[in-house]
Amino acid sequence: MQGTLQSIKHFIKEWTARDNRWLAVPCTIAALFVLLVLVKSCQGIVYLHSNECRIYKLGYPIEQARVLAATLSDEQADSLIARQEHDTIAYPLLSERYFILDNFDRYLAFHKTDTTGIAISDIVALVNVGRDGKTIAAPCDTSKGLLMLVNGRHYLDETYKPSDLATFNKTCCYEDQKALSVVVDAFVALQQECKKQTGAHLMVNSAYRSYADQIGTYKRNDKRYVATPGHSEHQTGLAIDVTSLQHPLKWEFGKSKEGVWMRENCHRYGLILRYPEKQSHIMGYSYEPWHMRYVGVETAKRIHDEGITFDEYYAFYLEREK
Ligand SMILES: [Zn+2]
Known part of the structure; x- marks a missing residue:
């Protein structure tokens, strides 16, 4: 051992003495x-x-x-x-136009429980509008003004009444009807243009309805087409039910020349068809070719151009920015 240590010491001494710069x-x-x-x-x-x-x-x-x-x-x-x-659904979800990052886990959960092979775009739409069974009804955010959302999951309380109601003149309705003044103005402009283009005269069948009015409407009518009190857009003063003098029945009006014209042109006046036929599975409401909703020209144009419902617009463009 002693010898080994001596050898190492000797080697280090020799090594350091040499010129090792190379x-x-x-x-x-x-x-x-x-x-x-x-x-x-x-x-x-x-x-x-x-x-x-x-x-x-x-x-x-x-x-x-x-x-x-x-x-x-x-x-x-x-x-x-x-x-x-290993179904690799996450990337297709992420690539969807209306994907909302906060909803990611809900998209996955919805996909997992779906047994019908629903399209990915519909998974995104249904979750965004709260139809995945994870949303409980909440009060309507009335601070959104003309863009407030009232539906099965958003409600107004019985005291809510819009402050700027105006009365339609007699050429617009069979009996007195009221709506927000911007809605009255938009309808009159729409009515005049429709007359020019189709020769038909549009009429408002129903417009603003108070919470109490809605209780009566709900009791009297087919529940498939009438919202429960508090969940009706008519309480906002922003919704109108429209047909024409020529086609006063709602379903006939939907198929008429003026009904088709109204659907295709109403966005230019700030109005949208609230419950479109192709998206009733997303809305959870049956198709109503007569029920119009005022949202303003800019929003109506965007909804029209993008082919989405107001609920989807609200979720993606308004709620996501909270
Ligand atoms: Zn209606």
């Missing part, structure tokens, strides 16, 4: 190389635990895993990974 460069390179290998190894270990790698392991192509990891929060990525399902 070794400085290769030693530095070797040290840097070792350092690089260590750094790369650490990076590899970190990457294995990254969201991108964990999502990639679920079966997503690396480009999609990268986008998902960059978009989802850590909690959402954990939730996706915890599903352990």
